[in-house]
Amino acid sequence: MITPQEFARRRRDLMAMMSANSIAILTAAPERVRSRDTYFPYRQDSDFQYLCGFPEPEAVMVLLPKRPQGEFILFCRERDRSREIWDGYRAGPEGAREGYGADDAFPITDIDDILPGLLEGRDRVYYALGRNRSFDGQLLDWIEGIRARARTGAVAPDEFVDLDHLLHEMRLFKSAKELSLMRKAGAISARAHCRAMQAAHPGMYEYQLQAEIEHAFATEGARHPAYGSIVGGGDNACVLHYVENGAQLQDDKLVLIDAGCEYQHYAADITRTFPVNGRFSGPQKALYEVVLEAQRAAIEAVRAGNHWDEPHKATVRVITAGLVELGLLKGEVEELIAKGAYTDFYMHRAGHWLGMDVHDVGDYKVDGQWRLLEPGMVMTVEPGIYVAPDNRKVANKWRGIGIRIEDDVAITRKGTEVLTGDVPKTIADIEHLMAS
Ligand code: GLY
Ligand code: MN
Ligand code: MN
Numbered sequence: 536m537i538t539p540q541e542f543a544r545r546r547r548d549l550m551a552m553m554s555a556n557s558i559a560i561l562t563a564a565p566e567r568v569r570s571r572d573t574y575f576p577y578r579q580d581s582d583f584q585y586l587c588g589f590p591e592p593e594a595v596m597v598l599l600p601k602r603p604q605g606e607f608i609l610f611c612r613e614r615d616r617s618r619e620i621w622d623g624y625r626a627g628p629e630g631a632r633e634g635y636g637a638d639d640a641f642p643i644t645d646i647d648d649i650l651p652g653l654l655e656g657r658d659r660v661y662y663a664l665g666r667n668r669s670f671d672g673q674l675l676d677w678i679e680g681i682r683a684r685a686r687t688g689a690v691a692p693d694e695f696v697d698l699d700h701l702l703h704e705m706r707l708f709k710s711a712k713e714l715s716l717m718r719k720a721g722a723i724s725a726r727a728h729c730r731a732m733q734a735a736h737p738g739m740y741e742y743q744l745q746a747e748i749e750h751a752f753a754t755e756g757a758r759h760p761a762y763g764s765i766v767g768g769g770d771n772a773c774v775l776h777y778v779e780n781g782a783q784l785q786d787d788k789l790v791l792i793d794a795g796c797e798y799q800h801y802a803a804d805i806t807r808t809f810p811v812n813g814r815f816s817g818p819q820k821a822l823y824e825v826v827l828e829a830q831r832a833a834i835e836a837v838r839a840g841n842h843w844d845e846p847h848k849a850t851v852r853v854i855t856a857g858l859v860e861l862g863l864l865k866g867e868v869e870e871l872i873a874k875g876a877y878t879d880f881y882m883h884r885a886g887h888w889l890g891m892d893v894h895d896v897g898d899y900k901v902d903g904q905w906r907l908l909e910p911g912m913v914m915t916v917e918p919g920i921y922v923a924p925d926n927r928k929v930a931n932k933w934r935g936i937g938i939r940i941e942d943d944v945a946i947t948r949k950g951t952e953v954l955t956g957d958v959p960k961t962i963a964d965i966e967h968l969m970a971s
């Protein structure tokens with residue numbers, strides 16, 4: 536668990552970067568309807584969670600650096616005996632103060648009366664405009680209200696600054712505690728993939744493998760996947776974000792599983808591709824080895840001091856050379872790379888930042904240049920080759936093969952740490968586990 540001290544440190548660090556006489560405002564994630572009056576499982580907004588850990592919807596947090604009467608104010612739902620009997624417990628303002636470090640807390644229904652007073656006289660507002668349209672409107676109304684009282688001496692903030700800029704840079708660098716949670720998310724997800732490999736057999740449905748994976752997540756306390764689990768048998772592996780997971784697995788085909796759990800708000804993101812019947816065929820093996828080699832080369836290139844694009848470039852080189860060698864591409868490797876010929880088979884990037892969100896926040900470029908990798912960053916490495924089932928330019932035996940191999944890599948002071956290494960990825964190790 537992230538401790539109250541760590542939440543407090545994050546707020547302190549953010550406030551230290553905010554300008555004098557400013558205010559930051561963040562809103563909790565809204566609840567979302569799944570069907571009429573039932574909701575999707577609630578998940579707090581990552582920015583909001585990062586700064587206070589308050590788990591409820593209908594909440595607003597306000598940071599006021601150097602305000603003598605208190606720097607952290609939380610608006611939240613009041614306790615309500617009848618609502619709590621129906622819908623579950625609420626912290627209430629008192630619980631927000633006692634359990635979440637708020638210097639002061641008020642019912643969310645009072646925000647109209649209180650927040651304008653906190654905005655008045657502040658020069659600058661840090662806020663992520665555009666993410667919560669109805670709150671954007673409320674905020675602008677409050678500012679308007681202050682402006683309308685200018686003749687009484689009221690001074691409205693005159694500058695809006697995107698909060699994401701400061702906050703997402705903080706989130707990009709993981710603390711020791713965050714890294715330990717991500718290590719755990721990685722380990723649970725790795726065990727889940729092993730379970731799926733052992734359970735797979737021809738005739739099974741994709742959703743049954745999904746159930747094996749998600750059972751393993753939940754059993755270990757990771758109650759939700761970090762994103763919609765992808766289980767694609769045969770041709771379906773060529774659909775990058777395939778989430779239908781409804782088809783039956785065929786004997787001589789591969790199955791691609793891209794699934795990771797969320798553990799205490801931190802994501803894992805693993806892909807493995809393996810034969811449904813436990814034995815790779817010749818063409819499957821050949822393409823698999825290319826992807827595996829590309830992934831190895833990319834993980835090598837994940838190193839403090841290298842720039843963000845180097846792992847990707849490593850994958851492009853290995854994949855292009857491999858496709859030429861196997862005859863799926865024809866020509867000079869350098870020329871094919873320059874032309875982007877590989878994008879018929881490899882159409883995504885080699886990875887992304889990973890953290891509280893699966894495609895985590897943080898800039899990939901700084902001042903127009905790919906940013907340098909630094910300790911504390913965590914990223915995925917996930918090259919793939921996908922031969923469209925209708926690709927008439929290649930021999931029939933390659934068509935409909937989709938392969939991706941994905942691991943999560945942390946950059947540390949000592950080098951790198953693969954957080955998801957506990958699930959096999961060589962052909963021999965996969966076949967061995969599946970036979971056991
Ligand atoms: N699971 C989404 C991704 O790998 O980026
Ligand atoms: Mn990924
Ligand atoms: Mn993935």
